[in-house]
Amino acid sequence: MTHVLIVGSGPTGLTLAIELARRGVALRIVERSPEPPTGVRGKGLQPRTLEVFDDLGVVDEILATGREYPSLRSYQGDQVVWEGRMDEIREPSADVPYPNLIMQPQWRTEQILRDRLAELGHEVEFGAEVTGFEQDEDGVTVTLGTGERVRCAYLVGADGGRSAVRKQLGVGFAGDTFESERMLLADIRTGDLDREYWHAWGSMAEQKLYFTICPLPNTDVFQLVAPYTGDDDLIALVAEHAPHVRIEEILWRSEYRVNIRMADQFRVGRVFLAGDAAHVHTPAGGQGLNTGVQDAYNLGWKLAVGTEALLRTYEYERMAVAEHVLGLSTRLYREQDSKRGDDTNQLGLAYLGSPLSVGERGGERLGALFAEQRGTGFLLLADTETEYPFTVLPPLDGQEGVILVRPDGYIGYHGDESGLSAYLSGFGIAAPLADAER
Numbered sequence: 359m360t361h362v363l364i365v366g367s368g369p370t371g372l373t374l375a376i377e378l379a380r381r382g383v384a385l386r387i388v389e390r391s392p393e394p395p396t397g398v399r400g401k402g403l404q405p406r407t408l409e410v411f412d413d414l415g416v417v418d419e420i421l422a423t424g425r426e427y428p429s430l431r432s433y434q435g436d437q438v439v440w441e442g443r444m445d446e447i448r449e450p451s452a453d454v455p456y457p458n459l460i461m462q463p464q465w466r467t468e469q470i471l472r473d474r475l476a477e478l479g480h481e482v483e484f485g486a487e488v489t490g491f492e493q494d495e496d497g498v499t500v501t502l503g504t505g506e507r508v509r510c511a512y513l514v515g516a517d518g519g520r521s522a523v524r525k526q527l528g529v530g531f532a533g534d535t536f537e538s539e540r541m542l543l544a545d546i547r548t549g550d551l552d553r554e555y556w557h558a559w560g561s562m563a564e565q566k567l568y569f570t571i572c573p574l575p576n577t578d579v580f581q582l583v584a585p586y587t588g589d590d591d592l593i594a595l596v597a598e599h600a601p602h603v604r605i606e607e608i609l610w611r612s613e614y615r616v617n618i619r620m621a622d623q624f625r626v627g628r629v630f631l632a633g634d635a636a637h638v639h640t641p642a643g644g645q646g647l648n649t650g651v652q653d654a655y656n657l658g659w660k661l662a663v664g665t666e667a668l669l670r671t672y673e674y675e676r677m678a679v680a681e682h683v684l685g686l687s688t689r690l691y692r693e694q695d696s697k698r699g700d701d702t703n704q705l706g707l708a709y710l711g712s713p714l715s716v717g718e719r720g721g722e723r724l725g726a727l728f729a730e731q732r733g734t735g736f737l738l739l740a741d742t743e744t745e746y747p748f749t750v751l752p753p754l755d756g757q758e759g760v761i762l763v764r765p766d767g768y769i770g771y772h773g774d775e776s777g778l779s780a781y782l783s784g785f786g787i788a789a790p791l792a793d794a795e796r
Contacts (some may be wrong), residue, residue, distance in 0.1 A: 366517065368468065383662050406648070427461050498511070548580060620636065636676070668785045735765060736748040739752070
């Protein structure tokens with residue numbers, strides 16, 4: 359029996375698969391498409407996602423093949439009229455080891471994650487479409503397009519905005535699709551632009567942005583983004599507004615409609631939704647891909663522990679975050695705000711008020727001891743003689759009480775040690791070892 363079947367092999371599904379695989383959980387990850395995608399689509403990795411990728415063991419490759427976002431260069435015709443940055447380059451610190459937004463084509467992010475998953479003994483099953491499923495008290499029976507029937511304890515739909523899993527569940531997807539607000543995306547080659555700049559034509563102040571052309575790191579490719587006006591002739595569009603730029607080749611193109619939606623539920627019984635299957639965003643602020651990775655990072659360790667009390671907290675915690683991030687990305691899009699920083703880096707997101715967050719600092723990102731947090735276990739910061747089945751380190755300077763850090767880097771419990779055992783047993787996590795067990 360497969361413990362968890364993951365549907366969808368984008369960054370969300372792959373992150374979840376790695377989280378489960380490194381804990382030894384039996385899993386399968388299936389993908390309807392016959393092969394990996396080639397287009398860029400998302401390309402921004404936020405600082406909090408880089409911390410997750412550090413824990414998963416892939417951040418070095420992400421940084422080696424990606425780069426910080428280049429400066430913007432704005433034109434009228436072939437004349438440069440403005441240059442500047444959408445963010446401030448910051449130096450790493452003890453509490454923020456990855457302070458800058460990193461540009462990385464989504465196809466490469468996925469390849470790096472697939473390679474890591476392969477190291478852990480698992481492969482994406484391409485060309486395996488889920489055609490239906492039924493769940494009962496003990497598990498879920500999933501039917502694949504091949505006719506195979508898979509029995510699993512849990513099913514996770516990470517299969518995008520058009521999620522077949524969400525649709526079969528009958529879960530509503532509240533929000534709007536703006537048919538009149540469409541974008542054209544294309545991967546192109548041109549030898550006429552400096553690869554050290556992100557090039558833009560039009561006026562951001564007047565909200566008349568004709569198109570942008572952005573160099574993709576460690577490639578000879580640029581990503582072109584343009585409003586769709588009914589005429590999809592990109593070569594003619596560029597020739598009209600930037601006659602000095604010649605498109606030599608269009609490698610991939612896609613049309614994008616602005617969607618702002620969130621699922622009414624992130625869980626129905628033994629079936630969970632994550633990533634775009636649960637929430638879709640405007641492209642502003644680079645929040646969509648990153649929020650999906652955070653969904654998976656939250657859900658993975660909870661599925662591995664598997665207690666009902668713990669699994670209930672996934673929907674509570676991630677729906678609140680998704681609602682907040684949707685509001686942020688929508689505002690940035692409507693205001694044409696290109697600035698990036700503390701609002702968009704996702705370092706300030708927290709699980710305050712969650713049933714899993716107890717005490718003054720419960721729900722906060724720890725923001726310290728990143729090397730010690732790597733791995734799959736809990737971290738207890740306490741001066742104690744009690745023996746616990748997870749890593750115990752001395753308290754932080756000025757710390758009062760004990761702090762239990764969850765496997766995803768957030769503080770679960772902050773308070774007197776006398777209350778820790780009840781907290782742990784309440785969620786079925788672990789408990790101090792009694793003398794007879796030592």
